[in-house]
Amino acid sequence: MKEQKILSGYTVFEGLDGAGTTTQALLLADRCKLKGKAVQLTFEPTASEIGVVIRKVLAGQLPYHPETLARLFVADRYEHLFGKGGILSLLDKHIAVIGDRYLFSSLAYQSLDVDFDIVYEINSMFPLPERLIYIDLAPEECERRMSDRDQRDIFETLALQKRVRERYEHTLDRYVKSGMKIHRLDGALAKEELAEKVWSIVRDGR
Numbered sequence: 001m002k003e004q005k006i007l008s009g010y011t012v013f014e015g016l017d018g019a020g021t022t023t024q025a026l027l028l029a030d031r032c033k034l035k036g037k038a039v040q041l042t043f044e045p046t047a048s049e050i051g052v053v054i055r056k057v058l059a060g061q062l063p064y065h066p067e068t069l070a071r072l073f074v075a076d077r078y079e080h081l082f083g084k085g086g087i088l089s090l091l092d093k094h095i096a097v098i099g100d101r102y103l104f105s106s107l108a109y110q111s112l113d114v115d116f117d118i119v120y121e122i123n124s125m126f127p128l129p130e131r132l133i134y135i136d137l138a139p140e141e142c143e144r145r146m147s148d149r150d151q152r153d154i155f156e157t158l159a160l161q162k163r164v165r166e167r168y169e170h171t172l173d174r175y176v177k178s179g180m181k182i183h184r185l186d187g188a189l190a191k192e193e194l195a196e197k198v199w200s201i202v203r204d205g206r
């Protein structure tokens with residue numbers, strides 16, 4: 001395993017579609033702001049032009065090769081980190097960054113169709129966040145929570161989400177000795193209870 005630099009002040013949420021990453025990222029950002037901490041919420045895919053193309057692929061409107069999609073995520077991530085106003089520049093200004101998805105999503109989702117080692121290799125240039133919070137929830141419950149969505153992305157089927165969950169397990173195992181703080185939280189808890197757990201982790205610097 002390659003040694004990847006760790007970015008202090010960067011917290012990333014990961015989980016299946018519908019697990020509650022966006023909810024928890026927003027609640028944590030609100031809590032930080034309430035405590036007077038400078039914080040910026042970010043998400044991947046980003047709102048950049050590359051992100052727009054990715055969203056079209058995810059919506060099934062562009063039938064790109066899976067490895068093209070994996071490389072588009074890398075390009076989007078590169079800009080997200082190193083581009084103007086990106087994560088590195090925010091951290092340099094002592095603004096904490098909360099990310100709704102990062103490279104672990106690529107490892108869990110793109111490895112469904114592309115060899116895991118290839119996805120790992122093309123993402124190995126990226127630094128790791130200080131903290132990864134994985135919200136674990138059964139795919140069946142995620143499916144229930146997404147039942148009111150009019151449109152589904154290409155990965156948002158029960159069968160694929162079951163496989164994505166296995167890929168996340170494999171991915172988390174790969175980073176156990178990376179030096180990054182990894183927390184696995186029960187996504188079945190009520191939003192507020194989960195938010196309290198997240199807050200105590202961040203507050204205590206765990």
Ligand SMILES: Nc1ncnc2c1ncn2[C@@H]1O[C@H](COP(=O)(O)OP(=O)(O)OP(=O)(O)O)[C@@H](O)[C@H]1O
Nearest residue numbers: 016017018019020021022023024145187189190191
């Ligand atoms: N702990 C929770 N208990 C019950 N419902 C929840 C919980 N967290 C989130 N939800 C609800 O589940 C739905 C999905 O939540 P959210 O958008 O945060 O998921 P997500 O992981 O960001 O999904 P995606 O990655 O597909 O955007 C929303 O309707 C949200 O209100």
Ligand SMILES: Cc1cn([C@H]2C[C@H](O)[C@@H](COP(=O)(O)O)O2)c(=O)[nH]c1=O
Nearest residue numbers: 017044045073101102105106109110155
């Ligand atoms: C960063 C990233 C994301 N994905 C997938 C995961 C989700 O299905 C969508 C994003 O949807 P959200 O509602 O905005 O969470 O994109 C991926 O496949 N690979 C990635 O690197």
